[in-house]
Amino acid sequence: MSWVALTTGFILILIGLYGALTNRNILRIIVSFSIANTGVNLIIVAVGYMASRTAPILDKTVAPTEALERIIDPLPQALVLTAIVIGVGVTALMLTYAFKLYEVKGTLDISSYKELKW
């Protein structure tokens, strides 16, 4: 089943990139990147998925001795958590920028911030 998640992830990324490159509105760009990030997270989880195994928590149900065969790899999930946190940070920063940009110029059109070029 992991291929469904994998495919969905890639589709989300493509949707996100398409949105980020075609929308001129800065808020829409930020939302598009969030969608793409979600896709990435989905892919990480899907890559780490191992069929018919249990959560990597060692308690009564999983004895330490048989853990290696029964639990899934905890690492990708840890990575996803970190990636989500970082994604939140970047998104927050981008939203702050959007706010500031709007404050200065009164527009959220990315193409009106081209003073720096060449």
Place this chain on the structure above:
Amino acid sequence: MVNGALYLVAIGLGAAFLLGILPDRRELSYKITLTSLSLMALIAASYVWSFAQNGVLPEQIYTAGSRPPFAINLRVGMAEAVLSLLISLSGLFSALYMRDSLLKQGRRAMAVLLVFVMALCGIVFTRDMFNLFVFSELSVISTGGLVLLSHDSRALGAGFKYLMVSQLLSILLLIGIIFAYHATGTLNIDGMAEARLNTLVGGSLSFFLMFVVIVAELKPFPANGWGLDIYESAHPAFSALFSAASGAAMLFAADKLLLIGGTQWLGIATAIGLFTFIGSNIFALVQENDRRLLGYSSVAQLGLILAVIGQRDLLGDHYHYIAGGILLAHAVSKAGFFWLSGFIEERNLGAWASLRGHSPLIFAFVTFIALLTGLPPFPGFYAKWDLLMMLASEGRFWVLGLILLGALIEAAYLFRWFGYIIKRDIEDEVKPSLLSHPFKVDVVFSAVIAAWSLAYIWGAISQHGNLLHSIPLLFALGFVLIDTLPVKIKNSIAIAGMILWFIYQYPSYDALQVIFSSIILLGGALILLAGYHEKGSRPGFYPAAMLMFAGLIMLIVAQGSFDFFAAWETLTVGSYFLILRGKKSEPHALSYIVFSLGGAFLILAGFAIAAQGTVNFQLKALADVASPYAAWVFLLLAIGFMTKTAAVGVHIWLPGAHAEAETDVSPMVSGILLKAGLFGLFVLLMNMGKQQLYGVELSHVLLWIGAISALLGNLMAIFQEDAKRLLAYSSIGQMGYAVFGMAMMNQLGWLMALMFVINHFIYKSLLFLSIGGVAKRTGTREMYRMGGLITLMPLSFIAVLIGIIAVSGVPPLSGFGGRWIFYNAIMTTEYRLPMVLIFLSGPIAFLYLFRLIHTIFLGQLKDEFRQIREAPFWILLPQMVFVAALLIFAVVPGLVLRRVDAYLAPFFASQSGGLNWEGLTISSDFGYWSPVSIMIIIAAIFASLFAWLVFVNRKAQKVKQFNIAFSAERPYRPETTHFAWNFFAPYRKALGFLTQPFVTRFWESLTNFLHGGAEFSRRFYTGNGQTYAIHLLGFVVAIYLLWVGMTGGRL
């Protein structure tokens, strides 16, 4: 220090949190920030110290009590230690520099700065791929925050574009990481390398993604608009960090990543790096905005280092020395430049003229330029030398050539910028007030100190000896420290130093070295006498002049190719600063330095190819270079040396440079400096002899070049109105003779060339001084504006008269001796056609020399000059010494020449045709030359003709100036009615086509092509963030295709 890296990261992170908890007292927060940055630097420094001094092994730090792949590990070796020191120190100094901004923004900004520095150190230390991602995201976020410290509101847009692109990159990086993990089961970089990621299913694609992201973080050309915008708009202290620290960290990340990729990726890294290096430098050519220019230059340098990283398979043990040398040179100089830019109010290159009058800041600027362009004695110089040697030994000539090309373009715009500082008008007289930012000046000087310390360290660990131990060089640099002393004191020190050095070194010189060193040291001291005429402190003159002399004297004693080349670059740079001092010298000094550096790079390439990996390649070993390289080496070196002798084709810098230089600088750069090129050719021909390339005898080609230079130089000289320009063109002709003589490859030819070395030094120095003295008094160099000065400036007249007799080669002065040897020499060879050209150019020399006397000293005195006096004493004094020297040399040429002849004889042992030096008469196979009797005969003829002239002239009627009346209209351009204007119009009609500036046009169209191309293509950077994102995706695709193309695309 055990686990120091952990402490370093912890201090940065902890202090950042602490700032958030503590009460919002800005001074306190600022102190905490500085303290933690200093502590971080201290830890890094203690690492560097323990690796360097105590030979401690690299440290592996395992976190969470486990080894990889179960936990993250850090590694600290020498490279990591140096980089973290660089990052934390530049963070500390930028924090000092940004004091006002940080205090205004408060503790949050300081926390972000701490996180930024910590994250970059983390990128350097970590061996874990995901950890690398986290640290690089931290650096992205903190970059996004720090960009906002700028006063420039455009920085907002720049920051947003940067974040957009970073989002794209982080998406690609994460996908790459997770699939690499999936393939190898580890996130550890060394683990992935061990598992040979590239050979696993999907492994090479995941590596491609990780690699392309790290490379994209280096802002590769042309997918780098977002980076340039940040450089341009951020606070200069942050741009300094962004260039020095971020760049260094990401380069190191790329270096680590290539461990996984293996050798197949090295070529791709080199290709991306070189493309970036050259492309960015070309784009920088047309930049007017200083910080954007620095941005392009930063990108270019990162590209260069990426290319070096791509060559690491052949650099072996020297890899860190070379890459580190270039990287540290880039980082320190770029940080210095950005910090300096904070003193400049306006954002265009011309505005930097306001640095003028602040000698310390100019010294800082010069240091940064030299550091960045890799001039001796800075680390980049050692690094580039070693790098190119190794590239040539492996036959990677393309890489070698492209690196040199890029370096030349870079030097061109940097030196052009320096020209603006020294020469451009200061627009609104707003000088940067240093007192208002004393600590900022200190920060800039910390970079200067770092630069010179690095120069010393790189010299100390180089395999070629430390250039900073060279006494002439230290003597020259010492003048920087005493630059504020009055000119009289400095001049005396300079003269005394040069004479003492000559006396001290004399016993160790051979005959050839005696001749050149007498010209350089004694002749130089003689010309320096003219310096006593100057008032005040003459800032900048003595460091420049002494640097040139130091380079020259180091050149003639150099045994190894490295010392030779170091001396060559030293004298080039010194003379550039000297030439730039002239009033209208800006464009000429620029073309001088570009041609000279171009020539120097050819020499470097020549040595590199000749050495074939030999460390400390000796000049003598040039003789043993085998085919197929020998002829190419010869060609490269010969062209390189001929840029200095201004052979036709690469001569266009000379007239302006020599004519516009100051009165006493012209004789130095003409009389003395040109000899460096001849010395180089001597060394070359002495060791390599005749070489053939595709069946063409190269010395024969030289012969032709010499003959054509002689002819065209002289022809162009006769059409000049400007007296100093006339002399300058005449030098091209004279050097042509000398090249011709050498290329004859026989003993007499060389003797004649050496005779030209001496003669040309004496008479060209003499003439430049006397004409310079006249120009100083009359305020013009155009001859037709002068006239009749003979009675007012009799001593100058005598000097010019003696000088032109000597130049023209008529008896009795030494010029004739040169001719006599010359005629003997060509009789022994069979090159008839170039010989005809040389004969032709002889009489042409008369035409222009005659004008110097005729137009300046004879004829009617102009009204405005009735009151002028003889040239100043200190300018006349050396002239009189030269006159005496010419007379003595004319009577007893054997004094010097017989020793040289004996020195040359062994080189031509197989040929006959030496000279016989018995007594006062010199005889050859074809006749004899008796200087003394010639002198007597000429004196007798002159005396009788003079007596006759006086006799027939006794009844002549004197014509007064206003005895003439015009009967026609008032002329539109009065000077066109002066008989001395366009004096040789008929000849111009006949031969003028030969003097069309074809060569100038060729070089002009080349530069115009580069500039035009850059001006047109830079519109590619539209300024739109989405376009930049598309550029980046395009870059990813392009690299993918490159990779598939290079490796066959096995996924």
